[in-house]
Amino acid sequence: MKPTVLLLVLDAVGASTLEYLLDHYPGRPKLPNLSRLGLSRILAPRFAGRLGADGGRTYAARVEQASASADSVIGHREMVGIVDPGVYELFPKGFPKDYIKALEVKIGRRTIFNKMAGGMEAIALNADEHEKTGRPIVYASKCDPLIQIAMNEAVIPVPEQHRIAETAFCLAREMGIPVTRAIARAYVRAPNGEITRTVNRHDAVLPLPGPTLVDVLREAGVWTVAVGKTSDLVTTAYHERIKLSRRDFLDPALGLRFVHPKGKDTNPYNIQGTLDALISAAHVYRPHGTFIFSNLVDADSVYGHTKDVPGAIRSLEEVDRILPLFQKNLRRGDFLIITADHGMEHRPDYGYHHKEPLPLIVECIGDGAALAAGRQVRPGRSLCEIGYRVAQAFGCEKEYCRDCGFRPQWRKNSSGITVSGPDV
Numbered sequence: 001m002k003p004t005v006l007l008l009v010l011d012a013v014g015a016s017t018l019e020y021l022l023d024h025y026p027g028r029p030k031l032p033n034l035s036r037l038g039l040s041r042i043l044a045p046r047f048a049g050r051l052g053a054d055g056g057r058t059y060a061a062r063v064e065q066a067s068a069s070a071d072s073v074i075g076h077r078e079m080v081g082i083v084d085p086g087v088y089e090l091f092p093k094g095f096p097k098d099y100i101k102a103l104e105v106k107i108g109r110r111t112i113f114n115k116m117a118g119g120m121e122a123i124a125l126n127a128d129e130h131e132k133t134g135r136p137i138v139y140a141s142k143c144d145p146l147i148q149i150a151m152n153e154a155v156i157p158v159p160e161q162h163r164i165a166e167t168a169f170c171l172a173r174e175m176g177i178p179v180t181r182a183i184a185r186a187y188v189r190a191p192n193g194e195i196t197r198t199v200n201r202h203d204a205v206l207p208l209p210g211p212t213l214v215d216v217l218r219e220a221g222v223w224t225v226a227v228g229k230t231s232d233l234v235t236t237a238y239h240e241r242i243k244l245s246r247r248d249f250l251d252p253a254l255g256l257r258f259v260h261p262k263g264k265d266t267n268p269y270n271i272q273g274t275l276d277a278l279i280s281a282a283h284v285y286r287p288h289g290t291f292i293f294s295n296l297v298d299a300d301s302v303y304g305h306t307k308d309v310p311g312a313i314r315s316l317e318e319v320d321r322i323l324p325l326f327q328k329n330l331r332r333g334d335f336l337i338i339t340a341d342h343g344m345e346h347r348p349d350y351g352y353h354h355k356e357p358l359p360l361i362v363e364c365i366g367d368g369a370a371l372a373a374g375r376q377v378r379p380g381r382s383l384c385e386i387g388y389r390v391a392q393a394f395g396c397e398k399e400y401c402r403d404c405g406f407r408p409q410w411r412k413n414s415s416g417i418t419v420s421g422p423d424v
Contacts, residue, residue, distance in 0.1 A: 001289070002222065004281040004282070005337065005390050005394070006274065006278065007293050007386065008274070008339075009230070009294065010340050011072065011297040011340065014354065014356040014357065015042055016343050017345075025309055029317060031317060033321070034316075037323075037363055038054055038059070039060065039359075041061065042359045059363075063339070063357070063360045063383060063385060067083050067085065067382075069084070069086065069087060071180055073205060073233045075383065078384055079339065081212050081216075082208065082209065082404070084206075090144075090145060091140035092116045094113075094116065095114055098175075099172065109164075112133070112137055113139050114140075115140065118142055119141075119185060119197070120197075123150045123187055127152070127189065130151070136164060137151070143352045143353050146179050147172060149164055149165060149183070149185065151185070152188065153200065158186060165182045166204045168204070180205065182204045203229075208234070208235060212234055213391060213404060215237075216396050217391070220288060220394060220399065222286075223289070223290040225290065225292045226242070227277060228270040228296070233295075245269055259298070260311070265302060266298060267297070267298045270297070274292060275326070277290070289393075289394050299316065303315055309346075332365055333364065333365065336365065337361070338361040339383070385406075387406065
């Protein structure tokens with residue numbers, strides 16, 4: 001039986017970002033499990049006294065991003081073998097007038113706003129007019145190179161919202177507007193006026209330029225599972241996609257916690273989905289193994305752009321608390337890989353996606369000695385190295401190099417073992 005590999009992406013938790021959060025957080029964060037997995041080996045030495053003991057049986061290092069832009073789409077795709085040299089833009093003054101005019105013709109609706117704004121800010125400012133006129137709220141993201149279109153589900157049906165997003169993105173590509181996606185931001189408004197964005201959002205995303213790690217694994221018979229938004233970012237075929245959004249699907253016995261005071265977190269749903277995938281992998285006959293690609297987004301969407309340092313730390317502490325649940329459902333020889341897709345720079349006005357060194361932690365369950373002997377993931381020049389080592393776990397590394405174009409840097413380490421990347 002081939003192993004189960006869980007690739008867990010902590011969205012926007014780059015190494016520099018994590019150091020920033022710790023520098024601006026008073027007291028000692030409760031991160032014993034990440035510490036045991038080697039967190040202090042990734043961070044500057046000054047943080048060692050505030051973290052727990054290092055178990056010494058894992059691999060932990062920083063890796064670099066080869067793609068030009070810091071973005072969730074770009075980072076996740078690089079992990080599975082796609083390096084994007086493209087430079088994408090923000091639009092502080094909104095989108096070009098000729099683009100908006102052409103978009104209105106294509107969707108058969110006038111639009112409103114067309115300014116840069118945070119998501120909830122744009123909706124709050126324009127919800128009344130939108131709901132009165134039926135005109136979609138178009139706005140530019142403050143941190144991502146994308147087009148966002150907010151619409152009330154009671155005003156514009158969800159299927160039409162999705163078509164509008166697809167149309168907006170296709171038109172942007174035709175007109176050479178450098179964005180990575182267009183998002184339909186579906187929302188509802190309660191009788192008391194409270195606005196809530198729903199799970200019916202739709203991302204129209206850059207097409208993949210070629211095969212990915214997921215395609216290589218699926219061709220080899222490995223069961224592929226996307227949890228959370230990974231399937232929206234790496235838009236290829238998976239055997240299974242898990243997106244939970246209802247509290248009644250959370251197992252009460254697990255004690256999953258919502259950190260945000262208003263329960264705006266999505267991590268509990270993706271944690272539950274990841275556990276569901278792990279339990280299934282352990283009990284369903286899959287002779288070629290299982291690859292689980294999971295994303296925990298709250299440090300980005302809930303706490304990153306709002307520059308909420310205590311909230312981001314509390315969110316990480318909750319992730320740390322549930323890590324043993326993942327490890328408990330992995331068997332000897334399985335892999336837990338933890339990384340990030342980009343960082344988050346806290347500027348005076350907002351939190352912006354940031355290109356920076358990214359953490360990489362690898363645990364081979366019950367096999368620390370083999371890791372120490374050289375089987376561990378070693379940092380290469382890009383996040384593609386993660387995909388290479390996942391492929392290696394399933395015996396598909398040659399196919400990954402051939403189909404995804406990845407070329408490891410072969411060399412001998414100090415023990416005479418052939419590895420890729422620098423000897424660290």
